[in-house]
Amino acid sequence: MPRYALKIEYDGRPFSGWQAQADQPSVQQAVEEALGWLDPGFAAGARIAAAGRTDAGVHATGQVAHADMQRNWDPFRLGEALNFHLKPAPVAILAVAEVPDEFHARFSALERRYLFRLVARRAPVTHLRGQVWQVLNPLDVDAMREGAAHLLGRHDFTTFRSSICQAQSPVKTMDEITIESLPLPNGQEYRFYLRARSFLHNQVRSIVGTLERVGAGSWKPERVKEALEARDRAACGPVCPPHGLYLSGVSYPQDPFADRESPG
The missing domain is CATH 3.30.70.660 (Pseudouridine synthase I, catalytic domain, C-terminal subdomain)
Structure with missing residues (x-):
């Protein structure tokens, strides 16, 4: 399963924070739902991991998350596809990169x-x-x-x-x-x-x-x-x-x- 790093920008105002919650909108949920249109793993409930769990109302211009996909993607095309499916949520994928399996958005951060x-x-x-x-x-x-x-x-x-x-x-x-x-x-x-x-x-x-x-x-x-x-x-x-x-x-x-x- 190839792993991709995502650089993410978002306006935190409509969200309860980064982390997915059962009854509240979250940035994580928005990105995972966009991934669900593109990958069967996320359609079945796969999760992404982020460098930081921002609170409700907090914004980001350089959040980083990683996602394990079931198919290979050109990073640029993956970013374009995600941005299409993220609309109209105030969330944007700024860049995508394929990374080695040992990369972890949270634990690899310096x-x-x-x-x-x-x-x-x-x-x-x-x-x-x-x-x-x-x-x-x-x-x-x-x-x-x-x-x-x-x-x-x-x-x-x-x-x-x-x-x-x-x-x-x-x-x-x-x-x-x-x-x-x-x-x-x-x-x-x-x-x-x-x-x-x-x-x-x-x-x-x-x-x-x-x-x-x-x-x-x-x-x-x-x-x-x-x-x-x-x-x-x-x-x-x-x-x-x-x-x-x-x-x-x-x-x-x-x-x-x-x-x-x-x-x-």
């Missing part, structure tokens, strides 16, 4: 990258509605960067971990937290780029929600370090909403999509 988009302005957003978290007042980006520096490296992130997180250990290594400030009409957008081998459940949203409190002046930057060292969920700032969060990329020992032409 790191995951997330982007969080936060907009500060008084007027409601229109074009970005459902795609960013909006606050009313400008934030101090330098203070947020100072606070974020305390989270870099290997730490026990219990404070920034959901109470229902199923990870075996709260210890993670945060390799990057970069914050950019970009002008918008009558406002400002702040983009948070986070990179790590893996993340705890709600870790990114907990970190960004905490840093927003720093940027708003409600927290001193050093309070982020105190919250981290408390190893207590109660010490965390508010968890920000999901609709500003994007799974933006996944890295592997060898990029399966290198030099791949995207399907139309």
Whole structure:
């Protein structure tokens, strides 16, 4: 059975998250139903595996999944066929690559990258509605960067971990937290780029929600370090909403999509 890696983009708003659920729409279900039109295995209930199980309302620009098919496909044609059958769901296959059997979208991943988009302005957003978290007042980006520096490296992130997180250990290594400030009409957008081998459940949203409190002046930057060292969920700032969060990329020992032409 040939194995294919899929690079997937989606708008998370209509879905209960990535993972298939019996009574709720999911991105996984949408992709598997499209595969079911093309492959008897998926028509009979075969499953795909993804690099990250994004929550309800979370978007992706670089999710990766793998699928085992019963027939051989040209990767480009498979991507085109999937995009045809995915319509009108807001899900797109950006690239497809045939990969060796030992490739696993989740377990082969070396790191995951997330982007969080936060907009500060008084007027409601229109074009970005459902795609960013909006606050009313400008934030101090330098203070947020100072606070974020305390989270870099290997730490026990219990404070920034959901109470229902199923990870075996709260210890993670945060390799990057970069914050950019970009002008918008009558406002400002702040983009948070986070990179790590893996993340705890709600870790990114907990970190960004905490840093927003720093940027708003409600927290001193050093309070982020105190919250981290408390190893207590109660010490965390508010968890920000999901609709500003994007799974933006996944890295592997060898990029399966290198030099791949995207399907139309």
